[in-house]
Amino acid sequence: MAGDFFERVYAYLQKVPRGKVVTYGQIARALGAPRMARQVGYALHVNPKPGVIPCHRWVNRCGGRAPAVAFGGTDAQKQLLLAEGVEVRADNTVDMEKYQWRGE
DNA sequence: CTCTTGACGCACA
């Protein structure tokens, strides 16, 4: 069931350690669906468990995201990442080379 | 049941 895929995404997100970020493509690929990057984003869009699903750790390949479509605003996102020790640039982008979680 | 849109990613020009 496709919905199960969503659960899989949430599980992966919860598996991400604090202070690290992951990209849609990376998650999708990790789940065995490199073409489902969009659905991964959709999974966050529905976000059935706010507070449990740290969406702020979810970034696109650019290390950022939509300019003003976040759960609480890009600025809030930025603050959360900074609170976790993730260096966020003025463009709301993260240093992928340093903070992108490569899994295990 | 069909068409459009979508928090993306990659290939090609």
Add this chain to the structure above:
DNA sequence: GTGTGCGCCAAGA
């Protein structure tokens, strides 16, 4: 190196 287009799967209308 930059810009544009297309593809993938799913959910909403």
